[in-house]
Amino acid sequence: MPFKSLGLSEAVLRGVEAAGYTEPTAIQARAIPVVLAAKDVIGSAQTGTGKTAAFALPVLTRLGQHGACRCLVLEPTRELAAQVDTAFRDYGRFTDLRTAVIFGGVGYGAQRDALKRGADIIVATPGRLLDLMGQGDVNLRDIQILVLDEADRMLDMGFMPDVRRIIEKCPKQRQTMLFSATVPPEIESLVKWALHHPENISIGERRSPAETVTHAFYPVAATQKFQLLVTLLERTNFDSVLIFCRTKHGADKIARRLKQANHAVAVLHSNRTQRERIEALEGFKSGKYEVMVATDIAARGIDVEGVTHVINYDVPQHPEDYVHRIGRTGRAQKVGDAFTLCTSEEAAAVAAIEHFVGQKIPRLQIDNFRYDATAMLKGDAPPPDRRSVHVARTSKGFSFSPRRRR
Ligand code: AMP
Numbered sequence: 457m458p459f460k461s462l463g464l465s466e467a468v469l470r471g472v473e474a475a476g477y478t479e480p481t482a483i484q485a486r487a488i489p490v491v492l493a494a495k496d497v498i499g500s501a502q503t504g505t506g507k508t509a510a511f512a513l514p515v516l517t518r519l520g521q522h523g524a525c526r527c528l529v530l531e532p533t534r535e536l537a538a539q540v541d542t543a544f545r546d547y548g549r550f551t552d553l554r555t556a557v558i559f560g561g562v563g564y565g566a567q568r569d570a571l572k573r574g575a576d577i578i579v580a581t582p583g584r585l586l587d588l589m590g591q592g593d594v595n596l597r598d599i600q601i602l603v604l605d606e607a608d609r610m611l612d613m614g615f616m617p618d619v620r621r622i623i624e625k626c627p628k629q630r631q632t633m634l635f636s637a638t639v640p641p642e643i644e645s646l647v648k649w650a651l652h653h654p655e656n657i658s659i660g661e662r663r664s665p666a667e668t669v670t671h672a673f674y675p676v677a678a679t680q681k682f683q684l685l686v687t688l689l690e691r692t693n694f695d696s697v698l699i700f701c702r703t704k705h706g707a708d709k710i711a712r713r714l715k716q717a718n719h720a721v722a723v724l725h726s727n728r729t730q731r732e733r734i735e736a737l738e739g740f741k742s743g744k745y746e747v748m749v750a751t752d753i754a755a756r757g758i759d760v761e762g763v764t765h766v767i768n769y770d771v772p773q774h775p776e777d778y779v780h781r782i783g784r785t786g787r788a789q790k791v792g793d794a795f796t797l798c799t800s801e802e803a804a805a806v807a808a809i810e811h812f813v814g815q816k817i818p819r820l821q822i823d824n825f826r827y828d829a830t831a832m833l834k835g836d837a838p839p840p841d842r843r844s845v846h847v848a849r850t851s852k853g854f855s856f857s858p859r860r861r862r
Contacts, residue, residue, distance in 0.1 A: 457480060457485055458479060459477070459479065461471050461631070462485070462488045462489060462492075463481065463488070463489060463492050463517070464482075464492075464504060464513055464517045464627060465517040465520065465551075466515070467516075467548075467550040467551045468513055468517050468547060468548070468550075468551065470518045470550040471513075471516070471546065471548055471549050471550050471551075471802075472513065472547065473708070474546075474550075475546055475547060477509070480504035480506070480507055481509075481510075482501075482505065482659045483501045483505045483506055483507055483510045483657065483659045484497065484506050484509055484510045484513070484664045485511040486510075486596040486657045486659065486826070487511065487514070487613055487657050487840045488497060488510065488513060488514045488613065488661055488681050490655050491511060491514035491515065491518070491631075491633065492511075492514045492517060492795040494518070494631050495631070495654070495655050495799065496632050496651045496652050496653060496654035497511075497632075497633040497634070497655050497657055498632060498633075498635075498636070498639070498647060498651065498654045498655070498656050498657070499511075499632050499633065499635040499636075499657045499658075499816050500635070500636060500637060500639070500657075500658045500796070500812065501635075501657075501658070502840050505659055507605075508539075508540055508543045509543065509547060509601050510822075511529075511605075511633055511635070512540070512544050512548075513547055513548050515527050515544075515577070515601055515603070516544070516547055516548045516551060516553060517624070518576070518600075518601065519551075519553055519576050519601075520551075520553075521551070521552060521553070522552045522553055522554060522576055523576060524576070524598035524776075525574075525575050525576060525577075525578060525594075525595075525596075525598055525599065526576055526577075526598055526600045526601060527576065527577040527578070527599065527600065527601040527602075527603070528577075528578050528596060528599050528601070528602050528603070528626065529544075529578070529579045529580070529582065529602075529603040529605060529624075530580060530581070530582055530602075530603070530605065530610065530622065531559075531579060531580070531581055531583075531605050531606065532580060532581065532605075532606045532609040532610045532612075532613050532615065532722075533563060533613075533725075534560065534580065534730065534733070535561035535733065536605070536606065537557055537559045537579050537581050537663075538557060538559070538578060538734075539752065539775050540579050540605065541555050541557035541579040541837055544577055544811070545578065547720060551575065554570075554573065554574060554575050554576050554577070555570075555575055555576070555577040555578070555579060556570035556571050556575035556577070556578050556579075557570070557578075557579045557580070557584050558571075558578060558579070558581070558584050558588060558594075559580065559581040559584050560581060560583050560587075561729070561730035562730045562731075563842065566673070567584075567588065567593075567695060568588070568593055578594065579621070581615075581781065582615045582618035582619055582622060583611070583615075583618060584816070585622060586618055586622065588623060589622075589625065592645060595661045596622070596625045596626045596627075597627065598637070599626040599627060599630055600627075600629075600630050600631065601630065601632075601633075602623065602626055602630055602631070602632045602633070603632075603652075604619065604632070604633070604634040604635070604636075604646075604650070605635050605642050606635060606637075606688075607634050607635065607636035608636045608637055608638045608639075608640065608643060611642050611643060616642060616646070616683075619646070620646070620648065620649075623650050626707050632651050632652070632654075634646070634647060634650070634651060634654070637776065637779075643713035643779040646742065650672065670793050670794070670797070671794035671795070671796070671815060671817060672794075672795060672818045672819065672820045673781055673797075673806060673817055673818070673819045673820070674688070674795055674796065674798065674802075674819070674820055674821070674822070675795050675798055675799070675819055675821075676797055676798070676799060676827065677799065677827070677828040677830060678799045678801065680827070680828055681769065681797055681799070682710070682713060682716065682776065683825075684797060684822070684825065685699070685710070685714075685767065685769060685797065686714075686717055687825055688745070688767065688795060689714075689719065689823065689824060692765060692824065693767045694746070694764045694765045694794075695746075695750075695763075695764045696743070696745075696746055696747070696763050696764055696765075697746065697747045697748070697751070697763070697764070697765040697766070697767060698747075698748050698750060698765070698766045698767070698781075699747060699748070699749045699766075699767045699768075699769055700749075700750055700751070700752070700766070700767070700768050700770070700772070700781050701749060701750070701751060701769045701770055702751070702769075702772075702773070703751065703807065704725040704726065704727050704751055706769070706770070707723055707749045707750060707751050708725075708726075709724060709726050710749050710769060710826065711723040711749040714747060714749070718754075719746060719747050720744065720745045720746050721745055721746075721747045721748070721749060722735075722736035722737075722739050722740045722744075722745035722747070722749070723736060723748070723749050723750070724736045724737065724740075724748055724749070724750040725750060725751040726751070726752070727777065730836075733838070736748065743779055744759050749769075752772075752781075752838060754856065764793065765793045765794070766792070766793075766794040766795070766817070767794075767795045767796075767797070768781060768782075768783060768795070768796040768797065769797055770797075770802070771796055771797075771798045771805040771806055771809070772805065772809070773803040773805055773809070775808050775809045775812030775813070778796075778809045778813070779812070779813065781794075782794035794822075796817075802837050824844040
């Protein structure tokens with residue numbers, strides 16, 4: 457189905473062509489006509505499915521020409537806000553519509569200027585938006601279209617009260633779209649409160665990793681993790697690799713050691729300044745850095761074209777994060793690989809991931825690597841799960857009892 461048949465404006469179609477897209481992805485084909493018909497939407501789709509264009513293209517078409525500030529898009533992180541803002545500018549380059557991007561961690565000046573010049577679309581993270589609303593720099597009275605992107609992530613990050621306060625300041629008569637990979641009860645209640653007879657658009661199996669990704673576990677002793685990482689990098693023909701670590705400290709440490717091993721490395725986590733984060737992302741996108749080491753903030757939504765490999769240095773603690781992390785590669789049908797290093801201590805997290813994705817993930821060993829231990833290689837008989845033991849302080853010291861699994 458060509459883009460032309462979906463009802464987008466000429467100017468937006470030119471933007472799509474300039475972006476190099478030849479045909480709509482599944483979510484675009486489903487969502488664009490519904491958004492153009494001004495209906496409310498709940499969208500769930502795998503990462504990398506083209507979700508941003510699925511709402512941005514019809515929004516640009518609906519807005520048509522420069523006027524009042526009529527569309528608000530809320531995003532959980534600064535990086536996502538910046539990325540979605542760029543997408544709107546790209547797709548809307550043949551229109552006279554203007555966007556303003558608003559997020560914390562940087563000065564107010566440029567954001568205030570963009571608002572003063574007049575924006576049709578605001579892409580914002582909740583905290584700074586409320587801040588600017590409080591100072592009278594933003595008024596949401598003309599909002600006709602509200603997009604709540606990555607709603608489950610906003611929930612995880614504790615933004616729900618802020619999101620609700622913002623929605624209360626928007627006119628009741630509006631179109632609302634909510635995108636969320638999962639719909640926990642809190643999101644369901646938000647849907648009931650903020651959306652009106654929404655159309656459900658769900659693409660693909662929500663839980664499965666992107667289909668084009670081949671993924672495997674690499675069991676290893678904790679003491680050999682870094683060595684295995686370096687060997688994997690040496691033996692892999694990659695263009696760009698994203699490495700995920702559990703902690704900021706761990707990310708810094710691995711980046712330092714990889715630099716010593718002569719890799720061009722960027723680091724992305726929330727203790728870095730906004731300027732450092734932008735430099736890291738830009739450098740990774742441009743190819744200045746071949747490796748980016750990140751904590752989970754980078755896992756959701758960040759679109760870095762051509763990520764060929766994802767390596768989980770630590771097994772993600774939440775199975776959903778596994779799907780999101782490895783969703784960084786294989787975006788929009790490009791093939792990618794995802795490796796997860798795992799130690800016997802992480803057996804429970806491995807089992808939880810396999811349960812979540814509903815499949816057994818292969819365990820692989822690399823040739824000519826001197827393994828100290830190959831626990832879990834067959835994937836059977838996981839060692840005792842330490843986290844399933846509840847430790848309580850008693851008057852006599854500590855007591856241990858089995859913890860009920862959630
Ligand atoms: P998203 O899921 O919105 O983050 O998009 C994932 C990636 O797919 C981005 O790099 C987009 O530029 C790309 N993309 C979106 N729509 C299309 C399309 N129709 N054809 C090819 N690539 C696309």
